[in-house]
Amino acid sequence: MLFHVRMDVHLPPDVDAAPLVAQEKARAIELQQSGEWTHLWRIVGEYANYSIFNVPTNDELHDILSSLPLFPYMKVHVTPLATHPSKI
Ligand SMILES: O=C(O)C[C@H]1C=CC(=O)O1
Numbered sequence: 001m002l003f004h005v006r007m008d009v010h011l012p013p014d015v016d017a018a019p020l021v022a023q024e025k026a027r028a029i030e031l032q033q034s035g036e037w038t039h040l041w042r043i044v045g046e047y048a049n050y051s052i053f054n055v056p057t058n059d060e061l062h063d064i065l066s067s068l069p070l071f072p073y074m075k076v077h078v079t080p081l082a083t084h085p086s087k088i
Pocket residue numbers: 007009024025026028040047048049070
């Protein structure tokens with residue numbers, strides 16, 4: 001199943017961001033290499049991204065997203081995608 005995901009990151013000023021961001025980057029690379037995180041785009045001018053995930057179930061996507069190091073500081077919006085009838 002394909003999912004469109006928007007992640008908005010809100011790091012409080014008292015959090016040491018550098019280690020979390022490094023851990024997040026390492027995990028994002030792993031998930032891209034495994035084929036589960038198929039697109040990752042920065043939203044211009046925002047600390048946010050648009051992503052596409054390709055995972056078998058809603059539960060697996062939830063497990064992936066909720067285990068991301070920055071998850072406690074993210075607002076996440078998920079849109080499950082279905083095949084469009086006009087797609088060629
Ligand atoms: O920077 C972000 O958008 C948040 C998150 C997503 C991938 C990553 O490395 O960090």
